[in-house]
Amino acid sequence: MSRRPLLHRLDPASVIVFRALQLGDMLCAVPALRALRTALPQAHITLVGLPWAQQFADRFKAYVDEFIAFPGHPLLPEQPVRHEELTGFYTGLCQRRFDLALQLHGSGEVSNDIVSGFGAGAMAGFCRGDAVVRERMVLSTYPETGTEPERLLLLVEQLGAGAATAEAGTQLEFPLSRQDEDELAASGVARGLEPGRYICIHPGARQRDKCWPPRHFAELGDRLASEFDVKVVLTGSAQEADLTAAVAQHMQQTPVDAAAPISIGAMAALMRDARLLLCNDTGVSHIAAGLKLKSVVIFSKADIARWAPLDRHTHRCIWDPGAERASVVLQHARALLSGTAPSRQRTVGMWPYW
Template sequence: MTTSSWLARHDHTSVVIFRALQLGDMLCAVPALRALRAAMPRSRISLVGLPWADQFARRFSAYVDEFIAFPGHEAFPEQPARLDQLHDFYASMRARRFDLALQMHGNGQYSNAVVRAFGARAMAGFGAAPGRGDECLIPFPDTGAEPLRLLELATGLGAPACGPQLEFPITAADERELEASGVARGLAPGSYVCIHPGARYADKCWPAKKFAAVADQLAIRPQLKTVLTGSPAEVPLTAAVARLMRRAPVDAAGPLSIGAMAALMSRARLLICNDTGVSHIAAGLRLRSVVIFSKADIRRWAPLDQQLHRCLWDPFGEQAKAVLDQARALLMLR
């Protein structure tokens, strides 16, 4: 039996999707969420994710109607498992009697058991073995970019492909926050390059002195300023980069939310960053970027548009000239 019309054969008045991951992983799921919404325009779609992703669900309210925080699981490293909350969480999920549950959290080794415990009438997702009962599990692709893997799941179930492009909508609240912060005061659109030297894990970060050296070389161009971005936890890192620079940058780390930071980036000429969530924000904004990889699978996590986004493998911090050359080439693009 083919899976191509699986969604059409099932009631999907109420749908729950499980993907409890960080920012970049969630942004990579947007093409699949867009396809699922197109297939189920009148369904109520709930997202179960990490607590932070409440803001993701609100930003992508065109595709997600409700957010439900996941208490965690011992097999998932993204958050400490709050075991005392799990019993009530699963009981409340079963009480909802969802028509359909979709597992979009990896290959299903552990996540399929989590989604089965939601008690939905039907379930679909990735899995190594055929589903049991009213389940449709398809093999997790061994290769390919993450947005395409997830989109393959959605289209395999019968959703229409609505394009693989990422999105990052900028809201009026983002713009107001950016303006109120004063960070962008005096920064004309197109007059600056954003440097994002941080990442969730320190061992994924390109050396601060390399970011500083590249920023100084780019700042030689007339009227091209450097803006350092980062989370509150990355304030010491951006300060270190600033100290190493010959030309004083604008240090915007810390005070801005993800949305306001994206609004700041949306006016930049270019972003240079590690392989981290902001690279997928740049893809959603269609902001030119140079992305430096050191740990992750570059074929899986590189942005799809290789003309707009240049990805380099440099685990030992040896490719500063290549980063600079790619940045200069992107700045020359019309």
């Protein structure tokens, strides 16, 4: 006799979710969190993540009730380990006795051991090799294909939330708050910009070796500004000011350099009213997907089939590790700004890439 899905058997009142990653990776988990909330509307859902993700949990209060900062692990590269906090972290979680611990941090080689230490009544997640299905543990074989949101949704579906995943959908979100709007206004970086009359160029990325050359961004910025009568706004964190300055230096037009010590939310509020985002494969590409902002995303290292936005017509993904395809990037930026169809594409699976 087949065993009922884990969520149906448990009907958990408390769920702890582990995903200790950076912005883009966290935004890709929103559809799975939304489906989990749809399936378990009364459950208390706690997110364990990198310390910065407190702001992620605050933004997505509809899906996350509580946030706990993860002190790190020697085999996870995202942050140094805060050894003095480890005992208290694991002891505190075990004392809470969560009904279900859900591992949304990848294929499980390291993260399954971490999540098993949370002391929950049951555990679910991905694993390498054959699936593990026991009374209090369900580990599904990690899928090697599909986008990141689809892979995470598949896990929630296999746990018994099939109807919820269909209802919740695959779309990304990036809700903006009044605080975001007020911070943007106070910063002054959007002063004089008219909605729909500017494009954003984001030349940075967390890994600098993923960045397209500043002179390429500059050349395309000049061409698009001239052809479509739009202002160019250079976005980035304060740590990326050297990149926006380099782009500005190479431009003939005078852009707005909006690299400033403003929050992710304020930067997203600035992007919301743009006509287009041109960027590297980094977290802002997923913000654009959440805002439904047209974008051209340049890939050089990451798995494009996994990390490209689902809507490949609104978000054009260009594979250009050698920085040799500026004409293709320009072509698709023009197509998005003018509303025309692309003239050339290749396909991987069912989705267009360029």
